[in-house]
Amino acid sequence: MSRRTRSQRQRAARERGGTPAAQRAMTTPPKKERSVADRMALYRSLASPGVPARLVLIAGLVLVSISEAAGTGRTVPVALQVLGALGGFCILFFVGAGMLRHYRAIYRIRREDPGAWQPTMSFALASLAVPLGFSGPAASPRDRLLRRVTLVLVLVYAITTILAINRPH
Secondary structure, three states: OOOOOHHHHHHHHHHHHOOOHHHHHHHOOOOOOOOHHHHHHHHHHHHOOOHHHHHHHHHHHHHHHHHHHHOOOOOOOHHHHHHHHHHHHHHHHHHHHHHHHHHHHHHHHHHHOOOOOOOOHHHHHHHOOOOOOOOOOOOOHHHHHHHHHHHHHHHHHHHHHHHHHHOOO
């Protein structure tokens, strides 16, 4: 791979071509503008998590929920603490990988079109759920099932956490 910048590569290509810039500008058709919907579809395809990442999230939610639900009183067994820590790590891994996918997708889209998607609130709201796995490309039945299972497990986690907080110590 060349270490030249894009402008250096374009300049070298112009010099090799030998046609004046004004003549080339007249003969070259204008670039086709991508619509916002096309960019969002590309973003969703790049930033949405795959099946292994979703399974890591599901495993993390199950482990943390078990740890919260089974822990009673002040002294929690070490095995439950390890389960909770492992589940928390799985959830953290999923969220971190989601943010990396998000930034990679933004980089690739802006590399093609530097003026695309300035950091506005409307963009942030439109892209919020994609790295978390809830608004990706057209879903297959398996993906829809994984999304439903994830949603149910998030609710179970929330309920077990509330019960663990309100449990007398």
